[in-house]
Amino acid sequence: MSKSKRTISGRTVVITGAASGIGRALAQRLSAHGCAVAIADVDENGLKETDASLNGNTLVRVLDVRDAEAQRDFAAEVREWAPTPIGAVFNNAGVAVAATVLHGAPEDDTWLWDINFHGVVNGTRAFLPILVEQDEGVIVNTSSVYGLLAVPVQSAYSASKFAVRGFTDSLRHELRGTGVAAITVHPGGIRTNIVHNARFREGSDGIGMDREQMAQNFAAVAMTEPAKAAEKIHRGVEKGKARILIGPDAYLLDTVARVAPANGFEWISKFGNVLGKASGKLSQVRNRAHAD
Known part of the structure; x- marks a missing residue:
């Protein structure tokens, strides 16, 4: 398939999950590249810290991505505020749950799914009409390496990230022949706070480690800094990629998923x-x- 290069530098961009991690790094990088940046997150304090680190035009919105109506209101607000056409919408907010299927709690799975998958769907549906009307722009949805290959004690997380992948792939086909594109991002281990903020079912859940041990193990194998991930995403979007893998571990798991x-x-x-x-x-x- 031929790639269609695009430019988002200098355009308006929208980023959810912008209070920390990849979302914050994306906001910082794109702001530095002349973008007007609309950032959203449920973490108000973290969002303020991100805003303080940016230069240029910013719009800040405390937002729960699970709320479809709030997402539509945010899209309307961005549409009125945007000083330039919207170049990209990054549906990036995400959380994690660590538990076996046997000992997992349905309420934890629902919490995760509402953010990781329905939050992406809500953001896509809120902003897609604007991009279609412009006949340009890109929807960038964050999946995971666990949306390529599933692993133990991550059933809910893997399922949500596989769902993001399938949803975005379907959308990409629907948008063929238009000026709008859809991209999935598959980060490997990125040095963020996602493990510290995860929900755990400790004790008899079969995980074999507590939250701190898992966080330490994750930190030991996480290969990519958020700023590097943001650079890869930015470059990948502008190169016209349909799928962006981040980190050597992402390439490894992608290969393993294909072979076995x-x-x-x-x-x-x-x-x-x-x-x-x-x-x-x-x-x-x-x-x-x-x-x-």
């Missing part, structure tokens, strides 16, 4: 120690090269 879709996790578990040691040695070589 039914037992990819077992493959990774079997060879994970070897790959981890190789990755560590490569990092040491890179660090020495940078030092020189």
Whole structure:
């Protein structure tokens, strides 16, 4: 499929989940590239911190992405405020749950699904009419590497991210022949607070570790800083990519999912120690090269 390059630098952009992590890094990068930035998040304090780090035009909205009506109101507000056409809408807000299927709580799954999937759908439906009327712009929906390959104790999270992938792929086909595009982003391990903010079912849930242990393990294997992720997303959007993988772990899991879709996790578990040691040695070589 041919790629259609586009420019979002200098245009208005919309970012949910902008109080921290990838969302904040995207806001900072795109603001620095001349974009008017409309940012939204349920975390008011974090949103204020993001706003304080930006230059240029900003619109700040405390928003629960689960609320479809609030999303439509936000879209109407952005439409009136935007000093330039909307170049991109980043439906980025997301949360995590760690629990086995056997011991998981339905209310936790519902909470996650309402944010990770329905929040993306709400944002897409709120802003898509504006982009279609413009006949330009892009919807950028954040999935995950776990939307490529599922792993234990992440059933709700993986399901929501597979759903985001399917929803966005379907939308992409519907938009063919228009000036509007749809993109999925599949981040690998990004150094954010998502694990610290996750819901856990500890004790008899079979996870085998508490929140702090899981956060430490995640921090040890997270390979990408949010600023680097934002750079990859920005460049990927402007290159016309339909799918953006972030981090070497994302490329690895994507390959494993293609080669061994039914037992990819077992493959990774079997060879994970070897790959981890190789990755560590490569990092040491890179660090020495940078030092020189």
